Amino acid sequence: MDLYDGTTDPKHHLSNFKSRMYLAGASDATLCKAFPTTLTKAATKWFDTLPPRSVISFDDLSRKFLTRFSIQKDKPKHAPRLLGIKQEIGETLCNYIERFNKACLGISSLPTEAVIMGLVNGLKEGSFSQSISKRHLGSLNEIHERAKKYINIEENSWRYT
Template sequence: MYLANASDSTRCKAFPTTLTKAVMKWFNNLPPRSVTSFDDISRKFLMRFSIQKDKVKHVPSLLGVKQEVGEPLRNYMERFNKACLEIQDLPTEAVIMGLVNGLRKGSFSQSISKRHPTSLNDVQERAEKYINKEENARLQEPSWRPGHSHLSKEKERKPKKKEEIGVEKPRRYHSYTPLKVSQVDLYREICHTERLPPPRPIKNKKGES
């Protein structure tokens, strides 16, 4: 509108076409003839829906930063530091209290409870020790070794050996039609159809002619 040098009335008429949902509802509820110019509607819009001011965060917001289950200590410390940067004039004691409050139960939280930190440098140094221990322990776990998960998956996909399956073979069918005649009569009926292989020759035992 500014580039096209549109008139004030054109700007006012075009303005509602850019609105949606709650803002459009607000515009429709404006009293008739309450808008005198585009600057007037702009001022009213900014007073009702200000997007230029960020929400100010205070010290109590640190209480919402918690170490999640399974979250490494390093990740929690990074999240907590970012939350502290969003608060101005943050007292050191408030940082320490917020950090301790959000820690999950573990060796580091037990150490903090036994000896309360005296400064932020003290907290950082003590945290680094437990971060290194945590990461070293994680690297020593078999599941964290390079290629371990891939090999385990390949092993699962390999077919099992015969001795692992067992002696008993799985049945081909779950149910079979019961015979109404004896096996002898059945063999007698199909012997001339050549569906049965001929019997193997009988081998004589040693010493017999």
Template sequence: MDLYDGTTDSRHHLSNFKSCMYLVDTSDATHCKAFTTTLTKIAMKWFDSLLSRSVMCFDDLARSFLTQIFIQKDKLKHAPSLLGAKQEVGKFLRVYMERFNKACLEIQNLPAEAVIMGLVNGLREGPFSQSISKRHPTSLYKVQERAVKYINMEEITCLREPTPR
């Protein structure tokens, strides 16, 4: 069973967990203890924040889980947060692309148009940004394809430049 990190459907995770535990036919206390082994990241933080003795049975734990994770879900990042990702001066395109891709993974149901807009918005002035502004990409595949070309060009240029002593 996959670990639950707070970014997917909490009801689906709980349902999968209950199905697995049904097959094992264990006690309510075991359900409570086993459930914590399926949590990671924000979900584990939620569990760690529960007050001692606040859970009397698995149904209490499940109800609290669904309620709190639903509240936390509102705190997840949304598409406009991509506009804050900027390519830093002196940093390679590869570094920016990796950081930008990680930011995209934190956003659920992210439209391709928002990814392209966020990526273009964050590029610093240079050959890749000029290329994008001249011929705006129509798909994420096209953006990645073009980015790889410019990343390779940057890396080749770096290899050719003599290193200072």
């Protein structure tokens, strides 16, 4: 488990910690004693400033932790954000699709139509973007299957140049 330094979403860290400790059947007292071992840097400094005997339970410690580091919580991302992702000059189709897919993972409740529109919108001019614009491809699977062909062409052309 990664140590928490105070710069990322505290809910993720707390959730990971709880999952591991509850799986091990840890008591409330063990949770309170083990939690500081998962902290580093600013988070350790914060913990060290807690007055002695000021934590009455792990739920209490969790609330204090979340309150202190709540500014770091992840901001929700929305589908229109995908329209800003563009295939860069010199970027392979494979790398663009991989980068685009990673961006999609950070967006909850993402309609398929928004993914298709964002992916196609971000393509640079070329044979794949022309191919996609000429056909109505209704599913991501169809687009990915078509993209595989163009990725193979791209990779083969690099081998022989």
